[in-house]
Structures are given as C-alpha cells and as structure tokens.
Amino acid sequence: MTDTLFSVSDRVVLVSGGSRGIGLALANGFARRGAKVIITGRNSDTLQTAAAAISSSENPVHTIACDVSDSEQIDELVSQTVQEFGRIDVLVNVAGVNQRKRVESFTEAEYDFILDINLKGAFLLSQAVGRQMIEQGDGVQINIDSLNTYAPLKGVAPYAMSKAGLSMMTRSLALEWGPRGVRVNGLAPGFILTDLTNKLWSDEKIRAWGERNTPLGRLGEVDDLVGATIFLASDASRFMTGQTIYVDGGMSAGINWPIPEESLGG
Numbered sequence: 518m519t520d521t522l523f524s525v526s527d528r529v530v531l532v533s534g535g536s537r538g539i540g541l542a543l544a545n546g547f548a549r550r551g552a553k554v555i556i557t558g559r560n561s562d563t564l565q566t567a568a569a570a571i572s573s574s575e576n577p578v579h580t581i582a583c584d585v586s587d588s589e590q591i592d593e594l595v596s597q598t599v600q601e602f603g604r605i606d607v608l609v610n611v612a613g614v615n616q617r618k619r620v621e622s623f624t625e626a627e628y629d630f631i632l633d634i635n636l637k638g639a640f641l642l643s644q645a646v647g648r649q650m651i652e653q654g655d656g657v658q659i660n661i662d663s664l665n666t667y668a669p670l671k672g673v674a675p676y677a678m679s680k681a682g683l684s685m686m687t688r689s690l691a692l693e694w695g696p697r698g699v700r701v702n703g704l705a706p707g708f709i710l711t712d713l714t715n716k717l718w719s720d721e722k723i724r725a726w727g728e729r730n731t732p733l734g735r736l737g738e739v740d741d742l743v744g745a746t747i748f749l750a751s752d753a754s755r756f757m758t759g760q761t762i763y764v765d766g767g768m769s770a771g772i773n774w775p776i777p778e779e780s781l782g783g
Contacts, residue, residue, distance in 0.1 A: 523751045526551030529602045530750070531594075533557050533585055533642055534612030536567040538711035539661060542739035543609055543746050545571040548578050550747065555598055557583045558612070585612045585638030588645075595645045604653050607750045608646045610639045610660045610683075615676040615713075628675050635679035640686055643701070647694060655698040659749050660687050662705035662761050667769040684761060691759030700758040702749045707765025709737040729775075732767030 530547045534540035535556025548554045548571055556578060558564050564580040572578045579601075583594040598605055613635045616627055643658055650656025664670075666684045669677035684703060691701040708727045710718060718724045718736060727736055745764050748754050763769045 522753045523747060524550070525607070525747055525750050527553065528606040528750070529553045529555070529598070529604055530607040530609065531555050531557065531598055531605055531646065532609045532611060533583075533639075534661075535609075536560065536563045538713060539706065539709065539739050539742060540609070540611035541567050541571065543611065543743060544578060546740070546743035546747060547607075547750070548572070548576055551576065552607075553579075553602060555579045555581055555602075557581050557585075557594055559584045585642050586633040588641050591638075591641050591645050594642075595649060599649055605646055605649050606656060608643065608650075608656070608658045609746065609750075610642060610658065612638060612642075613661065613676075613679075615673055617672045619672065620674040623675060631675040632679050632682075635676065636682045636686070639683055643686070643690060647690065647699060650699045651694065651697045653698075656700075657750050658690065658699065658701040659746060660701070660703045662687070662703040664705055664707050664763070664765055664768060666705060666761070667763065667765075687761060688759045695758050700754070702754070702757060702759070703761035704742065704745055704749065705761050705763045705765065705769075706742055707731065707737050707763070707768045709739060709742070711739060730768060730773045731765070732770060732773065735766065737764070737766055 525547055530552045532540050532544040532554065535544045536558040544554050544556045556564060556568060561582040564582060568578040568580045581594050581597055583590045585591060614631055639660060660683050662684055663680040665677035665680050687701050687703040694701060728734055742764050745762050
C-alpha cells in the first residue's frame with residue numbers, strides 16, 4: 518500500500534520566479550514527483566530553457582511569461598493556467614530581487630523596483646490565485662521568505678523590509694482564507710548557494726563567516742529547500758497555516774558567538 522501523505526502527484530503547481538535558482542529547483546522538485554508544473558518569469562526565452570532542463574517526456578514543465586509587478590499580466594497568467602489545467606492547487610511565490618547598498622544610497626526607483634516585485638507582486642499574485650482557490654474550495658500557497666525576517670543583514674534594507682512585509686502577508690492571508698479552504702505558509706531559506714549569490718560566497722572571508730555561523734557547518738544548496746516545500750504543499754501539513762519554516766542550517770537558532778571552545782569547560 519503506497520503512502521500518499523507527502524504526495525503532490527497530479528497537483529497543478531504554479532511557481533513564480535521559476536526560471537533559475539531557488540524557483541527552478543523547487544519546480545524541478547515538484548515535477549520529479551508527478552506534479553503538473555507551470556513556471557513563470559519575465560523572460561520567455563529564459564523560461565523555455567529552464568523548462569527544457571527539468572522536463573521529462575512523461576511530464577513536461579509548462580511556461581507562461583509574466584512580470585509579477587504588473588496586475589494585468591498576473592490576471593492573464595491565472596486565467597491562462599486555469600483555462601489549460603482547470604485549477605491551481607499550489608502557488609509558490611519565489612520571484613524576488615535584491616540590491617546591496619548602503620541604506621542612504623538607495624534611490625526611490627531602486628526601492629520601488631525591489632518592493633514592487635518582492636511584496637506588491639507577491640501580494641497581487643497571491644490575491645489573484647487566491648480568488649481561484651477560494652472558488653475551488655481548497656489550495657495551498659507557499660511564500661519564499663528570508664533569513665532577513667529573523668535578523669536583517671547589513672546593506673539590504675529594502676529587501677529585508679519587503680520580506681518582513683511578506684511574512685505578515687503570509688499570516689494575514691492564512692487568517693482570512695483558512696475558513697475558505699486555503700492554507701498559506703512561508704519558507705525562509707538561510708544562506709543558499711545560487712547563481713546570484715555565488716559571487717558573494719566566493720569571497721573566502723565571507724564564506725568562512727557563513728559556514729562558522731551555521732550550526733550545520735555549511736552553506737545551503739537549492740535542493741535543500743525541496744523537502745520542506747513538498748511538505749508544505751502536501752497533506753502532511755494539512756493542519757498548518759500562517760507559519761514560516763526556517764530552512765537555514767540552524768542559523769536562526771541563536772547567536773554563534775566566537776567564544777573559544779576551551780573556555781566552555783566540561
């Protein structure tokens with residue numbers, strides 16, 4: 518007898534920001550487990566390349582181009598997905614951008630760019646998909662949060678602010694939509710190696726700091742996030758909503774201060 522508790526087979530899964538990094542890894546994780554996956558992003562060519570990399574002959578991954586900061590494109594995305602697949606079972610809100618600058622150096626345009634995609638875009642996509650899920654009477658939304666909602670990192674103030682807003686959005690939607698059959702949770706990655714962060718972590722001093730302050734002693738890989746995401750999308754988490762899971766190697770467990778081991782005694 519097959520245990521289907523963690524199954525996502527045949528579920529229609531929409532992944533924003535699915536053409537690279539964390540979004541691509543999560544889309545691949547769902548596709549490999551039999552879900553019907555649609556990835557979305559701003560660039561059609563990049564999406565097609567990504568989809569080809571994770572598709573199989575038995576289960577092709579589909580693409581729909583969409584800029585999540587544009588409400589009209591979001592409405593078209595949801596309409597096209599429902600028209601083709603009949604429903605949306607899972608939304609994974611991954612699309613996000615960041616810039617590292619001193620807080621006094623950010624321009625208004627840079628601030629708007631980050632908040633429009635990371636927070637406004639996530640809200641508009643959740644809202645549009647939420648309407649469909651409410652009509653269905655069920656659905657799951659997973660918002661990709663950040664370690665910055667545990668403690669903000671220096672140099673990324675607008676990004677940290679956007680993720681703090683996303684954390685509250687997760688709880689607010691869970692509160693309102695729970696009685697209508699829709700669960701909303703967050704997943705907060707720790708220090709994860711991606712194409713966008715490899716340059717930062719290639720600095721030996723920075724990497725040593727990250728590894729030293731992560732109790733598991735290493736930086737994360739994008740595939741480290743798949744298990745928790747599948748859990749949140751499946752019936753295994755059916756009594757969970759409004760929560761954020763930190764998948765960070767223990768980084769948020771506490772402050773790993775540089776006290777010499779020999780001074781601890783014992």
